Amino acid sequence: MQLPxxxxxxxxxxxxxxxxxxPPERIVFAKQALESWGYKVITGSTIGSGHFYFSDTDERRxxxxxxxxxxxxxxxxxxxxxxxGLSRIxxxxxxxxxxxxxxxxxxxxxxxxxxxxxxxNFGIATLHSPMCGAFHTAEDLPANLLSLQQAWTGQPxxxxxxxxxxxxEGWAEGVVVGGNLAILAHLSGSVSQLDTQGKILxxxxxxxxxxxxxxxxxxLKRAGMLSGIRGLVCGGFTDIKDTERPFxxxxxxxxxxxxxxxxxxxxxxxxxxxxxxNYTLCLGKSYTLEVTAQAASLVG
Numbered sequence: 001m002q003l004p005x006x007x008x009x010x011x012x013x014x015x016x017x018x019x020x021x022x023p024p025e026r027i028v029f030a031k032q033a034l035e036s037w038g039y040k041v042i043t044g045s046t047i048g049s050g051h052f053y054f055s056d057t058d059e060r061r062x063x064x065x066x067x068x069x070x071x072x073x074x075x076x077x078x079x080x081x082x083x084x085g086l087s088r089i090x091x092x093x094x095x096x097x098x099x100x101x102x103x104x105x106x107x108x109x110x111x112x113x114x115x116x117x118x119x120x121n122f123g124i125a126t127l128h129s130p131m132c133g134a135f136h137t138a139e140d141l142p143a144n145l146l147s148l149q150q151a152w153t154g155q156p157x158x159x160x161x162x163x164x165x166x167x168x169e170g171w172a173e174g175v176v177v178g179g180n181l182a183i184l185a186h187l188s189g190s191v192s193q194l195d196t197q198g199k200i201l202x203x204x205x206x207x208x209x210x211x212x213x214x215x216x217x218x219x220l221k222r223a224g225m226l227s228g229i230r231g232l233v234c235g236g237f238t239d240i241k242d243t244e245r246p247f248x249x250x251x252x253x254x255x256x257x258x259x260x261x262x263x264x265x266x267x268x269x270x271x272x273x274x275x276x277x278n279y280t281l282c283l284g285k286s287y288t289l290e291v292t293a294q295a296a297s298l299v300g
Contacts, residue, residue, distance in 0.1 A: 001175055001284035003125045004075075004102035006154040009038040011075040014068040015132060016044035017055035019110040020083020022133065024048035027080055030131075032138035034078075037149050044068060047080055054085045062089040069098045076152060080132045082109025087183075090117055090192060099124070104152060107131045108204075109274065112179030115283050117192035119177055125284030127151055128179055128202070128272060144271065147280040159271055159279055161296040166252040170265030172231035172289045176281065176300070178202035185216035188223045197228040200289055200298075202281060204235030204273030210247035210254060213240070217258045226259055231289040232266045233298060236273025265291040270298070 007013075013034055015027055024047055031041050044064040046055040055061055068077050090113055098118075105114050105126040115126045129148045135141075143157075150157045177194050178184065181203045187193050205213065220226050237251045249257070252268055259266060267289065271277040287300035 001119070001123050001125050002102060003285065004104050007039065007075055007104070007152040010040065012040040012042055012073045014042045014044065014071070014074040014077045015047060015080055016064045016068055016077060017046040017080040018061050018065045018089065018114075019055065019079075019085035020053065020081050021050045021055045022047060022080040027132040029138045030078070030135035033135055033141060033145075036138060042068075042074065053083070055080070058085075058088050061085060062092050065089070066093055069093070069095065069103075072101055074103060076104035076106060078132065079107030079111050082107060082111055082131065084110055086110050086113035087186065090114070095122060106148065108278070109180050110183060112183035113187065113192060115179050116184065116187050116194050119284050120192060120194050123284070125282055127280055128283050129280040130278050134278065144277055144279045151280040151282055159298055161267065161271065161298065162269055163293070163295055164252075164268040166256050166266075166268050167291050167296055168256075168264075168266040169291050169293060170231070170263070172200055172265055174198055174200045174230040174286065175284060176200045176202055176233070176287050176298075177283055178233075179204070179283065181205040181213065181216050182208065184225070185219045188219055188225070193223070194225065196225045199229055200231040200233060200287060201225070201229045202233045202235060202270070202272070202283070205237055206274035207239045207241070209241045209243060210249065210251065211243060213237070213251065214247070214254055214258075217255065221258060227262065229264060231264045232259060233270050233289065234266070234268045235270045236275040236278070238274050265289055267291050267296045267298070
């Protein structure tokens with residue numbers, strides 16, 4: 001995997017919304033924070049625009065993202081929000097200039113489409129990170145938001161990983177790939193599907209029914225995406241729902257059973273995902289995962 005160049009003071013960051021709608025006021029604090037860190041900020045035309053559920057039409061969203069991918073002055077692209085829509089435009093995006101001059105692609109949720117497509121096709125690392133909506137102030141930012149700045153500049157930082165009764169002990173080293181579980185299942189069988197072999201797989205999700213998570217994990221398993229991996233890191237699974245007739249397992253038991261036949265380490269409640277404690281994770285970078293009875297750590 002190739003890492004894009006780390007950011008320097010005075011570099012330019014682009015903000016765009018390639019998926020769902022975002023009101024313009026939701027980027028104010030993010031823009032102020034980025035500028036206080038010493039960066040210039042360019043905002044795209046999809047900020048504050050709207051077309052039905054989306055931030056704009058498919059063509060306008062594709063054009064806005066394409067312009068930022070092609071602009072040599074922009075060194076990182078921070079997404080305004082996720083939602084849904086990237087898979088409608090991913091096949092029409094030209095990555096030729098991006099390949100020649102990689103830049104940091106930053107976001108999560110529906111942005112998993114970009115993460116997965118870029119890593120599976122071009123071998124370039126991206127950042128699974130907070131987006132503009134997470135900035136509720138421009139000052140006294142929490143550690144998880146500061147982790148974005150640290151990742152941009154190549155500074156190491158530690159993830160506060162609690163121990164968990166469902167963790168499976170072990171040690172692994174490998175490139176971390178993954179993202180939102182629903183998107184990974186959605187991309188299965190497409191040109192954007194991840195190659196997870198020999199990798200550490202990260203997954204997270206929000207608002208899903210337990211039976212649907214079971215189905216999505218079976219999708220990954222039948223596609224060979226859960227065998228041959230070196231470790232499994234499970235981030236936040238928030239606002240999980242159950243049906244009137246209970247599924248019969250909680251989220252931890254469900255995931256544990258899907259990988260019971262494998263021997264790799266498994267870590268639960270990693271502080272990344274659709275939750276307040278959402279740290280930046282470099283997808284496409286090599287990490288060491290260690291899970292013991294006393295603690296779990298991911299270091300890279």
